[in-house]
Amino acid sequence: MNIAYICTEKLPSPAVKGGAIQLMIDGISPFIVKTHHLTIFSITDPSLPMNEMTNGIEYIRFPKETYEQDVANTLRNRTFDVIHVFNRPARVSQYKEAAQESAIVLSLHNDMFSPLKIAKEKAEQALKDTSILTSVSNYIKQTVRKRYDVPEEKIRVIYSGVDGSQFIPVWTEEGKQTRNEIRQMLGLKDEKVILFIGRLSKTKGPHVLLRAMRKVLSRHPNAVLVIAGGRWFSENSWDDYVRELHRLAIPFGNHIRFTNYVPAWQVPHLLLSADVFVCSSQWHEPLARVHYEAMAAGIPIITTNRGGNAEIVQHKKTGFVIDDYANPSAFAEAIHYMLVHESEAEAMARRSRAEVEEKFLFSHVAERLMAVYEEAAKKRCLY
Known part of the structure; x- marks a missing residue:
């Protein structure tokens, strides 16, 4: 045809x-x-x-x-x-x-x-x-x-x-090596890395994650939130919302890292730096493709029950789904759960990778x- x-x-x-x-x-x-x-x-x-x-x-x-x-x-x-x-x-x-x-x-x-x-x-x-x-x-x-x-x-x-060949699971030898290299580039050693990837817009909800960090750090003092993304695709200009994000980050010092926009080809490697990936969508997300990418990389996922997100992330089977999506405490509890229950989080991530290989x-x-x-x-x- x-x-x-x-x-x-x-x-x-x-x-x-x-x-x-x-x-x-x-x-x-x-x-x-x-x-x-x-x-x-x-x-x-x-x-x-x-x-x-x-x-x-x-x-x-x-x-x-x-x-x-x-x-x-x-x-x-x-x-x-x-x-x-x-x-x-x-x-x-x-x-x-x-x-x-x-x-x-x-x-x-x-x-x-x-x-x-x-x-x-x-x-x-x-x-x-x-x-x-x-x-x-x-x-x-x-x-x-x-x-x-x-x-x-x-x-x-x-x-x-996704292209499965571009996303190497974090538990493989290549994945482990890449993880160490990326974390070194980001100036990270033994920190627990919480990763957000997406446009810096209110609908994507990074401000909720920033507000959750006080409670996260009270339990996990070595936690770091990495916010990867720009105001728009391939653009790093600031608007009032981006300025507000940086203002919210000030009290946390080096526990918050902004990377600016990350090209698509770098995302598979960046994901490997994380201990948990969080999609904090506040709007009726159609179904953010970054879910497939985190699943393919074998990174434990936290997402919100908004729009289509929960159609491919099943609560406590292939990830953690938050219903109270606007509540920073709900994110803090979910992050705490994933960081404390490491073996369970890894089992979810392995099931996610298997689903990608089978269907996505x-x-x-x-x-x-x-x-x-x-x-x-x-x-x-x-x-």
């Missing part, structure tokens, strides 16, 4: 500036091009050419200012069996009008059918123009079905994944998507 991927207007592809969608595309594309022709549309970036053919994948890039219209114009002059639109239902009908013979697959990575993001009439038209929808979690799937009369079978949950590799994601593409091509928007 001839398949087109249409990325969002936020970040370029490949993931030179990160982004969950772009990282997933990077991971699945090598498997897709083994049997199909793949063209990827994305915005331009100074580090990337406007057009290129790399590893059998055709990349076409347009300026952000005219991106959607440029893509639509190109679709009128190209023939695709399936067009996969990433996370932009508001653009589906524009692309469908330009490529009427193509089947549309729409993947949802956030609550994009919220009335705050798309008008009812436009949403209904997008659903009509789409052959099959996929979502990154059952939570996102249900946000659509609660608002619109969409058949159960029209929306498929396709969880994301990019090869699994690509296989599930290819089945969707084949079905969509046959349907040709019968709904």
Whole structure:
């Protein structure tokens, strides 16, 4: 089949500036091009050419200012069996009008059918123009079905994944060696490392972790909270919230470390420095991909019962799930539990890694998507 991927207007592809969608595309594309022709549309970036053919994948890039219209114009002059639109239902009908013979697959990575993001009439038209929808979690799937009369079978949950070869479990000899090297680079020795990786935004909740540290340190005086991330993807500028985080960190001195933005290729190694990874999401998280990464690295996970997070992290089986997500004491207790019950935490981490190998590799994601593409091509928007 001839398949087109249409990325969002936020970040370029490949993931030179990160982004969950772009990282997933990077991971699945090598498997897709083994049997199909793949063209990827994305915005331009100074580090990337406007057009290129790399590893059998055709990349076409347009300026952000005219991106959607440029893509639509190109679709009128190209023939695709399936067009996969990433996370932009508001653009589906524009692309469908330009490529009427193509089947549309729409993947949802956030609550994009919220009335705050798309008008009812436009949403209904997008659903009509789409052959099959996929979502990154059952939570996102249900946000659509609660608002619109969409058949159960029209929306498929396709969880994301990782490249297992990039994530070496911490209990392996290579993992142990890398752990020691990274901890040395961070100026860490025998400290208990609590790791946060994510954008520095209120919705991600690092401020709650900072407020939890007083209680954590009263029980674990050698604990260190490492906060890895920038205000936005690949950006380390400060806003009022980032300034507030640094203000909250002052009383704890060297027990708080900010690393700024960490490129995606460094994340597998950074994870190995941790004794426990914490996702402190305060919003209805669709399902943060960093969960898959921590699971693959074999790091014990604490997450919040928000959005889709708890769909892949099972409480006290593959991690620790916090219901009282806005309460710093709840995080302090969860961190204490993981640090004290080391053998139990390691057992959770090993089960997590096993789940990744069984279900959450990019090869699994690509296989599930290819089945969707084949079905969509046959349907040709019968709904």
